[in-house]
Amino acid sequence: MAQKKKSSKKKNTTLFTAACVLLGLLVILIVFLVKKDQIFTNLKETAFFDKVFGSTPTVIENHEPAEPKKTQTIPLKNEEVTIKIESEEAPEPKYSESETEAEVSKTAEVAKPVESTKVKDEVKETPKKTEEKKPVVTGRTELQLCFVNIDGDGSVVRQLVKRKVPKSDSPLTASINLLLSGPDTTLSAERNLMSLIPAGTKLLSAKVSGGVAYLNFNDAFEINTYGVEGYIHQLEQIVYTATAFSTVNSVQFLIEGEKRDYLGSEGVLIASPLSRSSF
Numbered sequence: 001m002a003q004k005k006k007s008s009k010k011k012n013t014t015l016f017t018a019a020c021v022l023l024g025l026l027v028i029l030i031v032f033l034v035k036k037d038q039i040f041t042n043l044k045e046t047a048f049f050d051k052v053f054g055s056t057p058t059v060i061e062n063h064e065p066a067e068p069k070k071t072q073t074i075p076l077k078n079e080e081v082t083i084k085i086e087s088e089e090a091p092e093p094k095y096s097e098s099e100t101e102a103e104v105s106k107t108a109e110v111a112k113p114v115e116s117t118k119v120k121d122e123v124k125e126t127p128k129k130t131e132e133k134k135p136v137v138t139g140r141t142e143l144q145l146c147f148v149n150i151d152g153d154g155s156v157v158r159q160l161v162k163r164k165v166p167k168s169d170s171p172l173t174a175s176i177n178l179l180l181s182g183p184d185t186t187l188s189a190e191r192n193l194m195s196l197i198p199a200g201t202k203l204l205s206a207k208v209s210g211g212v213a214y215l216n217f218n219d220a221f222e223i224n225t226y227g228v229e230g231y232i233h234q235l236e237q238i239v240y241t242a243t244a245f246s247t248v249n250s251v252q253f254l255i256e257g258e259k260r261d262y263l264g265s266e267g268v269l270i271a272s273p274l275s276r277s278s279f
Contacts, residue, residue: 002104004168048242143175146240147183147193148233156196156233159191160240170234171246173206173230196233198224204257212273213242222264231268236279242275250275 032039040060041051084193142162149159163184168174180201183190200220207214215238224230235253242248250273253263261271 011232014202035045091103127183139167140164140212141171143178144241144244145175146181146237147190147195148180148237149193149203156229158236158240161187161193163187163190170206172208172248173203174243175244176203176206176215176238179237195222195237196226196230197221200235208247211247213248214253215242217250219256221253221255224264228268232279235263235268235270235274239274239276239279242279 042055043060047056049060062257090137142164144162147159147161149157151157161183162262163178165174179195180197182195183193185191198220200218201220202220203213203215204218206214221234224234226233238253239251242251251261252273253270254260259271262268263270
């Protein structure tokens with residue numbers, strides 16, 4: 001009975017050993033099949049059979065190594081992969097054919113490293129264009145105006161007065177407009193004076209050229225209810241007021257921008273400039 005058990009145990013051991021050997025051979029076969037191409041290639045390249053047996057089998061001799069499989073690149077949809085490689089060395093500047101030598105030289109100078117330890121950015125700002133502003137006139141000035149006075153015998157007498165007013169950048173225009181406004185009765189020097197310039201007269205424009213003041217009035221300047229003497233004195237008032245300025249020697253009268261030969265129906269000549277000697 002003991003011998004039978006011993007025989008059975010030996011038999012099991014033999015079967016187990018055979019199974020292990022068979023499994024090992026199977027693993028070797030699988031490895032051989034998987035690595036067959038590589039094994040044949042190595043045997044052919046090392047000439048193993050020539051060195052050991054003196055000749056190489058035909059299977060090994062005719063074996064050609066298989067080409068490596070090409071990997072297929074599958075494009076990614078809606079995904080972009082950006083690989084940024086930063087180099088420690090600065091890339092050399094590239095210039096287009098259209099750049100001039102001067103531009104290339106200037107760019108090369110800018111690309112040079114700064115030797116100084118401290119780098120200061122110099123920003124040059126373009127100067128802003130400032131609007132030209134007219135100088136602000138301040139203070140007061142004295143203007144000379146010409147009015148008239150009626151004396152005891154009824155004759156018309158010219159009267160020159162001075163009035164202090166705020167300074168203006170157009171003193172001639174200011175003085176003529178003050179004259180058209182008439183005497184200021186609040187001032188003792190003008191209390192008994194009057195003006196023979198027709199009411200409603202307005203100065204439309206004024207300019208000085210070559211010592212001549214060109215004064216342009218509206219058509220109300222042509223109507224004087226005091227007759228010829230009234231026309232003469234209205235012209236006289238304006239001429240004496242305008243020629244108080246050193247730049248004015250005479251006055252050319254204009255009506256609505258036009259030069260007239262005569263003023264009013266009485267026919268007072270105004271075709272040429274009038275000076276103080278005209279009165």
